[in-house]
Amino acid sequence: MPFPRKVSIIIRKRTLFVLLVLLLSLMNTTTLIHAQSPSLKVIDAYWTVRGSKVTSARIGEEVTAHIKVKAEGGTVQGILTIKVRQDAEVWIDKDYAVREVSVALSSGAEKEYTLTFTPFDASGEKLKEVLGEPKLRGYYLQVEFKDEKIYTMESAYPPRLTVPAPFWAICVADATVDTIEKDTNKGGESYLEVSDTSQELFGAIQRAYLRFDVSGLPEDAMVESAILKLHVRMLGGTHTIGAHYCPDNSWKESEITWNNAPPFEAHVLDEVVISKDSTWYGWNITESLRNIWPQNEVTFVMVSEDKQELKSSLLWFDSKDQEYEWMKGYKPRIAIYWSLPKEPSSISCNISPKLVGFGEEVFITGRITPAVSTVDVDVTIIAPDGSKALVTTKTSGDGTYKASFIPDQLGTWKFAASWKGNEDYEGATSPDVSLKVVKASTVLSVKLSESKITKGDSITVLGSIYPAVSGATVILNFTKPDGSTLKKTVTTGSDGSFSLSFELTETGSWT
Structure with a gap:
């Protein structure tokens, strides 16, 4: 009976064909539904320092990461996680700062979110003593929505953030002094204690003296910023720690005690709230270093600016004296950004003619002295009603520049030219020059x-x-x-x- 067998084969083939068509139809339907489901998209990401967009920042400088998102395909609602991550050369990238925020946006709506952080590791420097001492490339943004990654900043620099390496001032002496053992020297220990439990029975005050070698900088160096970095080893509670300048560098690590420690200035250079162990913290000591420069050595004293209970008073910073090799990366240090003095410059601004009729063209000319070629010159123009306009042009080979402008108001206008300076010369701004605009003759x-x-x-x-x-x-x-x-x-x-x-x-x- 071959005929029924043949029919059975035909039916099976037809059944398989129908099933295949249905499967493809379901796949297409699923794809269509997925494409229409609401989603959140990152449409912009960038960094700012003091309100200006940047792709580079300094150690200890407050940086704000910005992301702009847009809801697509419907209303979106959920938890948005913004991460600033460290980009390591041959090691696993790690989160450096994280912020979670609740998001609820209707379809097509856009919104910007920010995360502020302070970098304490510089690009090109090693992160830890493992696998060939991996170095930090920089920092980048990663965004997750409902625990799913929706954005990673492209791997180029920029848009990723670099932190140029500063001059590192090395700690050459450090020690704890305390009121319990007033004549005991604690130099050479691997940690520095800072706390104040003096209000408690059997309480005490611990302070840390640190001296740094800054002789590697030129005597005419101009200190642009200086951040004292300390690494917290152990922490028992929240502390507010201030940095004070000590003008006496004669103390010795092997001899200093509470009773013979040199006095320090009462003025607090900077204070920082310590709330997490195994973390770097930084104090801005720029003001002090500028005031005393030049110096070969400089001393700072870390003081508890608030009082703690005995049970939560523990605070240890890593000192310069570390027994283990892998701990030596946690030594105290000062990150100094500096530059050599620049030559002064001047810029002139001339208007021709100085009396014009309404609607007539005005010519703006001037010169940077000494001559600097192909740099931007900004001409700020103030109208009679107080509104401002900006005309930007470039200098030619002899440092001269020219531009034109047509005033649109009657009255007295003011013009001033400026340039920002470069590696060799300081910037300059010209005196104001005036223009009188009158009704034109007809x-x-x-x-x-x-x-x-x-x-x-x-x-x-x-x-x-x-x-x-x-x-x-x-x-x-x-x-x-x-x-x-x-x-x-x-x-x-x-x-x-x-x-x-x-x-x-x-x-x-x-x-």
Whole structure:
């Protein structure tokens, strides 16, 4: 009975075909539904420092990461996680700062979110003593929504953030002094204690003295920023720690105690709240270093600016004296950004002419001295009503620049040129120069279409205003043969011209 067997085979093939068609249909349907489901998309990401966009920041400088998101395909709602991550060369990237925020956006809506952090590791420097001492490339942004990664900043620099390496001032002496053991020297220990439990029974005060070698900088160096970095080893509670300047560098690590420690200034250079162990913290000591420069060594004292209970008073910073090799990366240090003094410069600004009619062009010229070529010059223009405009141009090979401008208000205008400076020269701003804008002189011309016509005919008066004034009202006065006056008005066109036609009803001479 071969026939039924053949039919059975045909049915199976047809069944498989139908199933395949249904499967493809379901796949297409699933894809369509997925494409229409609401989603959150990152449409912009960037960094700012003090409100200006950057792709590079310094150690200890507060950086704000910005992301802008857009809801697509419907309303989205959930937890958005913003991460600033460290980009390591040959090691696993790690989160450096994290912020979670609740998001609820309707379809098409956009919103910006920020995360502020302070980098304490520089690009090109090693992160930890493992697998060939991996180095930090920089920092980048990663965004998750509902625990799913939706954005990772592209791997190029920029847009990723770099932190240039500073000059590192090395700690050459450090020690704890305390009121319990006033004559005991604690130099050489692997940690520094800072706390104040003096209000408690059997309480005490611990302070840390640190001296740094800054002799590697030129004597004429200009300190731009300086951050004292300390690594927290152990922490028992929240502490507010201040950095104080000590003018006496004569103390010795092996001899300093509470009783012989040199006095320090009462002024707090900077104070930081310590709330997490195994973490770097930084104090801004720029003001102090600038005031005392130049120096070969400098001493700072870390002081608890608040009081703690005994049970939560523990705070250990890692000292310069570390027994294990892998701990030596946690030694105290100062990150110093500096530059050599720049030569002064000047810039001039001239306006020609200094008295113009409304709508006339003004020429702005000047020079940077000493001559600096192909740099931007910004000309700030203040109108009579106080509004401002900015014209930017570049210098030529001899340091001169030129630009033009057409003022659009009557009255006195002010102009000033400036440039930001470069590696060799400081920037400069010119004195203000003034421009007076007055009403422009115009010429009104008039002619008639005919010099002689018949009573009852129409005559056309043609005319124009030069320079062209669009939409101006022109008053035409006609003297009739009987001496009376006829007054008519007409409006100019875009080219300043006008025309008027009317019928003459009286014979005689019209003017």
